[in-house]
Amino acid sequence: MAIKHFLQFNDLNRDEFEHVFQRAHWIKNQFKAYQQYWPLQDRTLVMIFEKASTRTRLSFEAGMQQLGGSAIYLNTRDSQLGRGEPVEDAAQVISRMSDIVMIRTFEQEIIERFAANSRVPVINGLTNEYHPCQIMADIFTYIEHRGSIKGKTVAWIGDSNNVCNTWLQAAEVLDFNVHVSTPPGYEVEPERANLYGTDHFEVFADPMDAAEGADLVTTDVWTSMGFEAENEERMRDFADWQVDADMMRVAAKDALFMHCLPAHRGEEVSADVIDGKQSVVWDEAENRLHTQKALMEYLLLGKV
């Protein structure tokens, strides 16, 4: 089987996601029933982090161990990666000693260069541009709660960041719609989101209009990692882009609320929404584990 990477959401097609979601469901059930499932025995995952993480590290490390393999954590501070070793050289070496690699870094270009020099599959654990593992887990969570996402409307309220770009790509792959509302100056850039067209998203100046009738309302921090210098300015610019109870009221009656976490209550989301009945953020976080286990199984073993 040719090496398959997961660097952007659209690296997998609809059939492949259907397979991964079906496997994630099965793997989750096995895990909940304390059934051992070790298809990746003797396989090694290397995780490279150039930015902080709780969920991504934990879900990949625990996930690989639960599949019978092992995981090694590298960061920029303690490895030669922070001392200017070329990405291409690091990829050659790391991929000769491991079976699969997950990277969290800055520019998408870094992970693309790594993958081009890797002998093993590479997974994007978040870049400035994308966060495909997050949206894979989010859509699996939506399906668990409400069934197919095809034809549904997702409202994205806030920054046109890595998570937003990935929702836009996912809408093209899985055929749903995204209603986006960002403050002026933070608009979606279709080239940065690597979209095929504009059929699957619509832009709204007023966040209330974006949320109206939506099946899922979602948001993320106002300041992503790497953009901390803009924090003060962003606090002012995003003040009207908070998902609160009024906004949830205009969404569909059975609308869900999601947030990739970590969240800032009182900024991008009010406490009553994230801690309220429509919120599925804990399921969403847990499903990072199950969907990424299914993804690693697929990238290493194909359709089992």
Ligand code: CP
């Ligand atoms: N949602 C997410 O990726 O969380 P971490 O930054 O904690 O990995």
Ligand code: NVA
């Ligand atoms: N957009 C956020 C997501 C964190 C999981 C960031 O990039 O910091």
